Amino acid sequence: MSGKVILHYFNGRGKMESIRWLLTVAEAEFDEYYLTDREQYLKLLNEGSLMFQQVPLVEIDGLKLVQTKAILHYIAEKYNLYGKDIKERAMINMYAEGLIDHMEMIMVLPFVTDTKPKLDNIQSKAKERYLPVFEKALTGPVYLVGGKLSLADVLLVECTLMLEEKFPDILKEFPNIKSFQGRMIRIPAISRFLQPGSKRKPQPDEDYVKTVKEVFNITGPFP
Template identity: 75%
Template sequence: MAGKVVLHYFNGRGRMESIRWLLAAAEVEFDEVFLTTREQYEKLLSDGALMFQQVPLVEIDGMKLVQTKAILNYIAEKYNLHGKDLKDRVMINMYTEALIDLMEMIMILPFTPDPNSKLDNIQNKAKERYLPVFEKTLSGPPHLVGGKLTIADVLLLECTLMLEEQFPTILSKFPNIKAFQGRMKSIPAISKFLQPGSKRKPPPDDVYKKTIMEVFQFK
């Protein structure tokens, strides 16, 4: 019998947060090992656990998986969150890759010399390039693809909540997305993940940034 899923990453959001969201939606319990020192990272390297010398690292089903999209796809396939057929999956992949692109713009803000200068660009791209697509898609069906919950829905909720942290009124002209948020938050597993004390991580702070800089020896 496979042991519990174990996530190796920093005690913060970053690229691991979407993985946490998806595991929570799939009702999969997981443990976390937080990277806090350079020595921990070097041990993972010397043990051969990091194929491309990068985290996130997820231990699942006797494997040590790296590369965020590969990990997300594996979890989505394993827990039936990746559509019913090839055409569903390609649509889901297009949506999820777009959402990851948008979230990464927000993720790198703490490591940007002048993050405030990037906010207008992020908000404009969100409102003009990304959100209209999801607003149109959600004009009828309750979910983005195939009439059922998929990874695309989970990441859309994560992404829009991240956007609202930065831009509180950004969804004011996207009523379908707001309604979608309400439906998603009513799902018991997701509602639980949104409660205080869950393994959902807060927005990055100075401690998170300092830890990453020290572990990776960034200057």
């Protein structure tokens, strides 16, 4: 019997948050070890736990997994959230990678001095490039791929909630997505995850940014 899943990351959203979301929907228990200083990061490096010298790191089934997409794919496959065949997995991957691309634009905001141009770009890309794809895909179907909950659905609800934190009315022109979001947040595991005191992380603050910079020894502008 495999033990509990262990996450190694900062006490904040970043690239680990999608992994937390997926584990939550899979109802898989997990513990977290937070990086708070550079010594902890160097220890993981010296142990050989970080293949590309990067986190997230997830310990699961006796494996030490890095690279966010690889981790998400493993969890999705393990918990039957990855479609029924190769064609469905291809669709799930396309949707998921588009959503990850867009969420990464939001993730860098706390590290940027002048956020307005970034926010304007995020909003225009959301309305013109990303959300129309999902609005069309959800004309009729309850879920994005194969009539069944998948990784793509989990990332979409995460992304829409992140967008609404920055642009509260952004889904007004996308009723299918808003309806989808409403269905998703009623799933018991997601409903609990959205309550105060859950393992969901708040929006990044100055302490989060300071810790990330200290751990990675970044003294100048964030790359």
